[in-house]
Amino acid sequence: MSAPGEFLSDIKEIRRRARQHLSEGAVTQNYGGKAKDAVALLNHAVATEIVCVLRYKFHAVCATGIASEAVKEEFAQHAKEEEQHLDLLAERINQLGGKPNLNPDGVSSRAASEYAEGENLIDMIKEDLVAERIAIETYREMVRYFGDRDPTTRVLLERILAQEEEHANDMHDLLVTHDGRPVLEK
Numbered sequence: 001m002s003a004p005g006e007f008l009s010d011i012k013e014i015r016r017r018a019r020q021h022l023s024e025g026a027v028t029q030n031y032g033g034k035a036k037d038a039v040a041l042l043n044h045a046v047a048t049e050i051v052c053v054l055r056y057k058f059h060a061v062c063a064t065g066i067a068s069e070a071v072k073e074e075f076a077q078h079a080k081e082e083e084q085h086l087d088l089l090a091e092r093i094n095q096l097g098g099k100p101n102l103n104p105d106g107v108s109s110r111a112a113s114e115y116a117e118g119e120n121l122i123d124m125i126k127e128d129l130v131a132e133r134i135a136i137e138t139y140r141e142m143v144r145y146f147g148d149r150d151p152t153t154r155v156l157l158e159r160i161l162a163q164e165e166e167h168a169n170d171m172h173d174l175l176v177t178h179d180g181r182p183v184l185e186k
């Protein structure tokens with residue numbers, strides 16, 4: 001970190017550099033990572049979110065049985081939030097000069113989470129809990145990767161991570177409520 005005086009004298013240099021490479025938009029010279037690598041990583045997260053949106057939507061429509069209404073609402077709410085994550089990631093990829101990969105071909109192989117329909121309500125909740133736990137692990141890894149290299153992406157991923165943790169907690173609570181017993185290891 002430069003001293004305040006040095007920082008001010010750097011301003012001239014910062015102004016000079018800002019006028020170069022205007023086609024790179026928000027990616028300036030002191031961007032700490034490789035924008036291409038960042039875009040590739042974020043596109044994995046995009047695929048994960050697409051799978052999560054689709055799985056929650058399927059569950060919101062197809063859940064059946066006693067007390068499924070409240071659970072369906074929760075599934076639908078999560079589907080909306082996963083879609084917001086998808087939008088945020090796609091916007092960030094665009095800012096980094098990349099293209100969000102929304103091509104349906106190969107989505108499930110690019111995603112970390114799985115598309116599991118589940119046989120019944122409990123199965124569905126379990127599958128969602130598993131998917132959230134996968135998302136949490138991958139987002140936490142990505143937060144560490146971006147660290148100081150790209151604080152904007154890191155902060156964005158931290159916000160998404162916090163919401164995935166809430167989702168996992170919601171699914172855990174539903175599982176305990178509807179399964180009627182503590183969650184046991186398989």
Ligand SMILES: [Fe+2]
Nearest residue numbers: 049052082085
């Ligand atoms: Fe998400």
Ligand SMILES: [Fe+2]
Nearest residue numbers: 132163164167
């Ligand atoms: Fe989630």
